Amino acid sequence: MxxxxxxxxxxxxxxxxxxxxxxxxxxxxxxxxxxxxxxxxxxxxxxxxxxxxxxxxFKGLKGLLTAIVAQGFETFTRYMIDARDQSADTPQAQLEGICQGYIAFSREYEAVATLMFMKDRFYTSDPEFQRTSSASYGVLAEACAPFRSGTMNEKAIETLVWSLVQGYVHLARSGMIDPLETPFETILPKFELRED
Amino acid sequence: MxxxxxxxxxxxxxxxxxxxxxxxxxxxxxxxxxxxxxxxxxxxxxxxxxxxxxxxxFKGLKGLLTAIVAQGFETFTRYMIDARDQSADTPQAQLEGICQGYIAFSREYEAVATLMFMKDRFYTSDPEFQRTSSASYGVLAEACAPFRSGTMNEKAIETLVWSLVQGYVHLARSGMIDPLETPFETILPKFELRED
DNA sequence: GTTATAACTTGACAGTGTCAAGGTTCCATG
DNA sequence: CATGGAACCTTGACACTGTCAAGTTATAAC
Missing domain, CATH: 1.10.10 (Arc Repressor Mutant, subunit A)
Structure with missing residues (x-):
């Protein structure tokens, strides 16, 4: 005992x-x-x-928000992974799955998702935040890896996709665009496959 | 007298x-x-x-913020127009100019630009807000008009460009991407010209 | 059991937005 | 010119916020 x-x-x-x-x-x-x-x-x-x-x-309100954001990124990563794993096993479908997971998380955790990208509301130097947010980025980058497009390097494709989906959810959230009228698949470019 | x-x-x-x-x-x-x-x-x-x-x-803090946002959109529109008018007279250069104006405004008026897309901090029903924000969208849409891309309709191209540049500035602002490493021109797709 | 430390409470302080009530200043009307 | 009323602004109060200082209590180590 x-x-x-x-x-x-x-x-x-x-x-x-x-x-x-x-x-x-x-x-x-x-x-x-x-x-x-x-x-x-x-x-x-x-x-x-x-x-x-x-x-x-916690070190004040910012400290609590830091922990919330870190936990948010973990859920965020899981959403992307789950949506990807339920998609067909082609590079295009996998990338679309990642984006759909991104969008689903942003919709279901609207306030947390908003907070996660307001860097002056929490401590960006926090190791938990850095770990979980890097993991999220890694999952998205992984889905971009099979693609190439003109003269764009890897990082450029990742930046394009991330900016596109982040801007899409942000504008939808603030009522500037209507996701029903223009679903995300409509605006995601069809990249070429890498050759090597 | x-x-x-x-x-x-x-x-x-x-x-x-x-x-x-x-x-x-x-x-x-x-x-x-x-x-x-x-x-x-x-x-x-x-x-x-x-x-x-x-x-x-003003009707409370939200009322004051509404006026600030409305004025912000006016400056925003001017930034895009000015940058466009200093660009070469090709559709691609004009669109790039619009985006550069968008980015310049977001950098020079960081807090105002952030506020402008937080719909629950001000009154989105305010006529001044609706007028000025619609004008901003109109300028961006105008620059998208000459293009087409696969099966995308006009609205889809506008949504693509707007999401892309909005996500780009938002991620740059929150320290998630480095605009020096990946300038915006790098990730803006080269659309085809409309034929009609 | 004693002691030290971690966990928590109570109380206070300067801010915040908002409301109510009152006092000015201005202008139009008689 | 006088006077009433409307527009403008002030003072004071309230509940709420985050943060700090000091005190209290529970846990664990010895």
């Missing part, structure tokens, strides 16, 4: 792993009321702790 | 045209400290009035 429940559950002290609870509360608040609905104090209240408790786990 | 100074200068009452002064103050604050540096009270202070004065000219 262990001495205390804490040893088994990983829970400590009064609350338990408050850190993850605060992140979860933050994501819920973002989902329910958008970016403007999130506050440190509301996260604390939802986790059942006092308003100053988060300070012992 | 006119009866009062007000009749000549257009200034009225205590301050003068406070409305435009508040917009100007807001744009300055955005330029100096980014989105987080703007507040109604600071705008009021900078314009030399009390903290509640703006309420008589």
């Amino acid at each position: 262990t001495k205390a429940p804490a040893a088994r559950t990983g829970k400590r002290h009064h609350h338990g792993n408050l850190k993850q609870a605060l992140v979860k509360a933050g994501i819920s608040l973002l989902a329910e009321g958008g970016l403007g609905a999130l506050s440190l104090r509301k996260c604390a209240a939802r986790a059942g702790v006092s308003h100053a408790a988060p300070a012992h786990h | 006119t009866k009062a100074p007000a009749a000549r200068t257009g200034k009225r009452h205590h301050h003068g045209n406070l409305k435009q002064a508040l917009v100007k103050a807001g744009i300055s604050l955005l330029a100096e400290g980014g989105l987080g540096a703007l507040s109604l009270r600071k705008c009021a202070a900078r314009a030399g009035v009390s903290h509640a004065a703006p309420a008589h000219h």
